[in-house]
Amino acid sequence: MALTGRAALLAAIGSLPVALLEPSWTGVLAVNGTLAAACACDFALAAPVRRLRLSRSGDTSVRLGDTAEVTLTVTNPSRRPLKGQLRDAWPPSSWPAGTHTAGVGGADTPGGDPSRHALDVPPGERRRFTTRLRPTRRGDRTPDRVTVRSYGPLGLWARQGSHRVPWSVRVLPPFHSRKHLPSKLARLRELDGRTSVLTRGEGTEFDSLREYVPGDDTRSIDWRATARQQSVAVRTWRPERDRHVHLVLDTGRTSAGRVGDAPRLDSSMDAALLLAALASKAGDRVGFLAYDRRVRARVQGHTADDLLASLVAAMANLEPELVETDARGLVTTAVAAAPRRSLIVLLTALDRAPLEEGLLPLLSRLTQQHTLLVASVADPHVAEMAEGRGSVEAVYGAASAAQAREERHHVAEQLRRHGVTVVDAAPEDLAPALADAYLALKAAGRL
CATH class of the missing domain: 3.40.50.410 (von Willebrand factor, type A domain)
Known part of the structure; x- marks a missing residue:
């Protein structure tokens, strides 16, 4: 249960005339008694939170620095509309520093808390709420609990309860050096003989024979192949594979x-x-x-x-x-x-x-x-x-x-x-x- 700021404000406003015009315990009890009755009715009409059914779906992994989306589905099986607030609690490292604020905002509200959502679920229906995570550390991130606050039609009193809805998002290394891979692969293709002349030398795998060109290393001459043909043949090599x-x-x-x-x-x-x-x-x-x-x-x-x-x-x-x-x-x-x-x-x-x-x-x-x-x-x-x-x-x-x-x-x-x-x-x-x-x-x- 939770008392709202509206109830406190009404209690303060109602007490002022009593204090100014006729200060007495009778007047105070009359004002606060009426307000208490209104709060009790408001609490009774609020949708129950313990019976809610919650489930998750969405991303299970994300690279460090990228955004993951985890969707929380809230099903309201009661006959009363569910209006209130939801907080999907994740570790602080699930967002960059400074993302959370003291106020309550929607997940898409600039400067708002991305873990908080406004609830409006009609009776017997379900709604989906997406929490966007942008982790700042590697490793597995798991949520703590989902806290739901359900308000009555007057907004004076609220039901509150927590649910544990398991999920895990694995934050992977960012692999920033991926941008260097194309240039290194081009160099590898050169060594492999796809974009330039095949390398020659000891310690590499034999690839093929070709005709001798002035400037070639004489140690690469294949004398047996030369003897079988009229031109001088040299061996070409490529880097070893399957190492x-x-x-x-x-x-x-x-x-x-x-x-x-x-x-x-x-x-x-x-x-x-x-x-x-x-x-x-x-x-x-x-x-x-x-x-x-x-x-x-x-x-x-x-x-x-x-x-x-x-x-x-x-x-x-x-x-x-x-x-x-x-x-x-x-x-x-x-x-x-x-x-x-x-x-x-x-x-x-x-x-x-x-x-x-x-x-x-x-x-x-x-x-x-x-x-x-x-x-x-x-x-x-x-x-x-x-x-x-x-x-x-x-x-x-x-x-x-x-x-x-x-x-x-x-x-x-x-x-x-x-x-x-x-x-x-x-x-x-x-x-x-x-x-x-x-x-x-x-x-x-x-x-």
């Missing part, structure tokens, strides 16, 4: 650091999605593993058609864990997931202490059988700090930034000396840089 690419995402404490407006983990996931899409188009088999002290997500054995859908679903609920990553467990799990020779792409931070104490002593287990590529998100703010000279604080900041950059370069050089390919780029550049590194390895026949 194994395993993406390993470090979800430990270093992935929680924010670079710009997002954690390192989100930038790493975006780069992993672009590389997975590119590798699957290249005919390679792609696997995915998220790990800190245990396996947080795994995708393996999927075809190119459903790979991206499986990856974004697996990444949707991933959050950085504020624990130190178990490097030995990560390496053991990655090697077990890649029994054949593979390209292992490790997306982690190039922080000196965790790598020197954890990963570097275990590199031989990875590089002995596999090709290792380490990708890390660099903070562009550090480069800006390194240029500061305007004040004492700026000079100290520049010295600190220069030391941090030197440590990252030192760690990267240590990895390169072990035969590891290192990609260290800003969040917006990491995905295309990682794709370029993959294409370079493929062109060189190192996969």
Whole structure:
């Protein structure tokens, strides 16, 4: 039950004449008694809320930053019209900050609360109300409860009750780097020989024979084929297919650091999605593993058609864990997931202490059988700090930034000396840089 502002206003207005003309308890009781009787009648005539039937339909998944629509169907089985308000409560992260206001507005009212709706359901009928969600975080979003307030014809008193109507909307990674995919696929077609001359060199698959052209590498001459024909024949090659690419995402404490407006983990996931899409188009088999002290997500054995859908679903609920990553467990799990020779792409931070104490002593287990590529998100703010000279604080900041950059370069050089390919780029550049590194390895026949 709920008393409305109209009832309170009528009580105040009715009490004023009594207080001014003839103050007495009799006059107060007469006014308030009449108002109480009107409220009781109003409450009795209001449509019951406990008997309402509610159901949901609509979107079950949405990319971060896009809008999802969830429809709530309200059925009024009573003989009284249902007039009032409805609040469809979702977590605060279901809308951008500042969307909700103190007032009550419709879902489509600018500046109104999108979770509130005005109710007008005739007896025995149903109405649909659409709540538009625009989540600001990845993961599953579930509603709390639906609260319905039913007013009587006088608007003095209201029935109120809550219903739980289960639903879930999974918020997927946004995949901003998708815009780079067409240019990377064009480069892949060049390597594949569709838009340019086929590459030649060791470590690639034999494709066909063609006539020798001055400038060709003499090591590509096929002497047996030359002996069978009157012209010199050379072998052409194409990048190997059906290789194994395993993406390993470090979800430990270093992935929680924010670079710009997002954690390192989100930038790493975006780069992993672009590389997975590119590798699957290249005919390679792609696997995915998220790990800190245990396996947080795994995708393996999927075809190119459903790979991206499986990856974004697996990444949707991933959050950085504020624990130190178990490097030995990560390496053991990655090697077990890649029994054949593979390209292992490790997306982690190039922080000196965790790598020197954890990963570097275990590199031989990875590089002995596999090709290792380490990708890390660099903070562009550090480069800006390194240029500061305007004040004492700026000079100290520049010295600190220069030391941090030197440590990252030192760690990267240590990895390169072990035969590891290192990609260290800003969040917006990491995905295309990682794709370029993959294409370079493929062109060189190192996969």
